[in-house]
Amino acid sequence: MSLPVVHHPAFDAQFDAAHRFPMSKFTRLAQILVEDGVVAPGGWHVPEPCPADWLALAHDPAYVHAVLAQSVPREMEKAIGFAVDDKxxxxxxxxxGGTVLAARLALAGGLACNTAGGSHHAARGGGAGFSVFNDVAVAARVLLAENAVGRVLVFDCDVHQGDGTARIFEGERNVFTLSIHGEKNYPMTKARSDLDVALPDGTGDAAYLDILPDLLDEAWRQASPGIVFYNAGVDPHRDDRLGRLCLSDEGLAERDRRVIGFFRERGLPVACVIGGGYSRDIEALSRRHTILHRVATEFIGRSGSSSRP
Known part of the structure; x- marks a missing residue:
């Protein structure tokens, strides 16, 4: 049995190499997973493009239409960080659609990973911070609308606060949002997640990993989820261009191991998205993102206990 991994060639919108968003990492990430045997050649789960009615579960229908028609206002494109063209x-x-598919695969088999996703700055009214649609919010709403789950936990470890996700689900009892992020990093105006942990610049492996056990336990108890969406952003890495924390490759791997392991040991399905990561060195960045998929393979074939004691 192999790890279900979701990928689509369209994940790479083929930006110029000089663009500040490292778009080509999505293509290289997929290549590395095949080259290193994490995914067999042709072994991808390929998603369908998300339909407008699913997108409108988390976003204003007028904004959804603007994206699909490539008529997003210039000011919003500026907030997003790039033009919203057809690609x-x-x-x-x-x-x-990939995160929706990863969630369905996780419900069926316990664990699945997307090679994209984690666009957590997009809120109901529009995008921001390199995020056009909030894929995790859409996927959560799709599962809830279908009664596939009753409650959802979003466990967000990207270095930037998941402000869009927090705002979309503010006041909703069936979605619990947790964000571990850099205190002084983007966005400057923070939202209110159900549980926020703001870390000082320079936080390294030991301090980061020390906070996880209590946070995992508290999130599990408060959320009582039927599925966990795990945002495994690699921008807390010490070499990340935008991160300002100091995690190592080993620290990221242990973070992923502890988060995925905690929930799988309790029989909870986990859908993983890659979140943020920023570097001019696309090879190093893409390999950093594969840490998630490599760690996730450690849990394939393990059977968890019941989801609640």
Whole structure:
């Protein structure tokens, strides 16, 4: 049995190499997973582009229409960080469909990973911070609308606060949002997640890993989830261009191991998205993102206990 991994060629909208968003990492990430035997050649689970009615479960229908018609206002494109052309619109639909598919695969088999996703700055009214659609929010809403689960936990370890996700689900009892992020990093105006942990610049492996046990236990107890969406952003890495924390490759791997392991040991399905990561060195960055998929393979074939004591 192999790890279900979701990928679509459209995840790479083929930006110029000089663009500040490292778009080509999605193609290279997929290549590395095949080259290193994590995914067999042709072994991808390929998503369909997310339909507009699913997107409208988490976003204003007028904004959804603007993205699909490539008519997003210039000011919002500025907030997003790039123009929303046909390739970006398709990329955003496929990445969101990919997280929905990863969630369905996780419900069926316990664990699945997307090679994109984690666009957590997009809120109901529009995008921001390199996020067009909030794929995790859409996927959570799809599962809840279908009664596939009754409650959802979003466990977000990207270095930037999951402000869009927090705002979309503010006041909703069936979705619990947790964000572990850099205190002084983007966004400057923070939202209110159900549980926020703001870390000082320079936080390293030991301090980061020390906070996880209590946070995992508290999130599990408060959320009582039927599924966990895990945002495994690699931007807390010490070499990340935007991160400002100091985790190592080993620290990221142990973070992923502890988060995935905690929930799988309790029989909870986990759908993983890659979140943020920023570097001019696409090879190093892409390999950093594969840490998630490599660690996740450690849990394939393990049977968890019941989801509640």
């Amino acid at each position: 970006v619109a398709m990329r955003s639909r496929c990445a969101t």
